[in-house]
Amino acid sequence: MLSVSAGAGKARLRNVGGKCSAGLNRPLLPVLPSVFTGRTELTVRSQLSVKKDMQLITQPIFMIGARGCGKTTVGRELARALGFQFTDTDLILLQSTGLSVAQIVEQEGWAGFRTRESDILHESANAGGSQVIATGGGIVLSETNRRFMRAVGTVFYLYAPADVLAQRLEAVPEEDQRPSLTGRPIAEEITEILLAREALYQDAAHYVLDASLPPPDVVSAIMQRLCPCAAG
Ligand code: ADP
Ligand code: MG
Secondary structure, eight states, X not given: OOOOOOOOSOOOSOEETTEEOTTTSOOOOOOOTTOOOOOOOXXXXXXXXXXXXXXXXOSOEEEEOSTTSSHHHHXXXXXXXXXXXXXXXXXXXXXXXXXXXXXXXXXXXXXXXXXHHHHHHHHHHHTOSSEEEEOOTTGGGSHHHHHHHHHHSEEEEEEOXXXXXXXXXXXXXXGOOOOOSSSSOHHHHHHHHHHHHHHHHHHHOXXXXXXXXXXXXXXXXXXXXXXXXXXX
C-alpha cells in the first residue's frame, strides 16, 4: 500500500512498464523556479518496492545548492535509503589533499580550489555505479559542470531561504570550514551568494525542492521525483 499526502510537485520521469525510467530514459525537464513538495509518507512496504525500482537507476543523482542547504545530510540519507554509494566532493577534496578548504584557498586561491573540485566531480561521476553525489555550493559556477551534471545524471537543487541557511551554519560553525567569501556577516553573505547563484542552480537543476523541510521529507520528495511509482 502506498500512502502519499500533499505532494505538490509532479514527478517528471517517464514510467515505463511500471518501472522507473530514471537513468534509462533521460527526461526532458523544464526547470520551474519553485517546484516544491509537501510532506510525503510512504509505508515500509511501498518503500521497499520503490527501492527495488530505484535499483534501475544507473546514472548519478546530484545534490546542488548553497552551503548549508543539506546536500551532505540529505544526500547521505538518500543514498542509504536507496542502497546507493554516497560521494561527497567536498569530503573527497579534503581527504585527498589532507588540507582544509581554507588551506587550499590560501595556497592555490579560489581558482585552484574550483579546478580541484571540478576534477573530483567529473572523476566521481565517471566512475559509474549507482551513486548519490553531494557537491560543493560553488560547483555550478562552471558552465561545464552545470552542463555535465545535467547531461550525465539527475540534478536536485535543494533550495532554502538565506535566513534558514544562516541559522544552520551559525548553529554548527565548526562544520563549516569555508573561509568567508566577503568577510561580512554570514547572513548577509549568504543572501548575496544566493542572489548571484540562483540562476546557475536553476540552470543546472532538473528539480527544485524545498530544503527547509526536515531531511526525511526532502529524501521522500526526491524519491517521488525519481520514481513516479512512489506517487502512487
Ligand atoms: P551542505 O552539505 O549543503 O553544506 P549540510 O548537509 O552539511 O549542508 O548541512 C549543514 C547543517 O544543516 C548541518 O548541521 C545539518 O545537520 C543541517 N541540516 C541540513 N539539512 C537540514 C534540514 N533539512 N533540516 C534541518 N537541518 C538541516
Ligand atoms: Mg556538504
